[in-house]
Amino acid sequence: MIGVSMRTTINVPDSLYRLAERAAKNRGVTVEELIAATFESVAAAELEGVAPRGQVKLPLIRSKSPGSLDLSDYNFDDLLA
8 A cells, every 4th residue: 555645535425434334344454444445446457457346347358450240140049059
């Protein structure tokens, strides 16, 4: 975690704060530490162009020749057979 800190105030719904309190307790950290770790994770992922855990950033497979694929005539029922 980054050593220098800044004090700030954020407004969150009571239900979200209670959820954060439970999550922090489960991890054995304070709510402030949980929030800072979450901010750090999201900010680092954003800068690296990677989706945070639990989110998917598309495309999942990079293409050497990106474009469009016409699937209008594809029979998706074949996938279930």
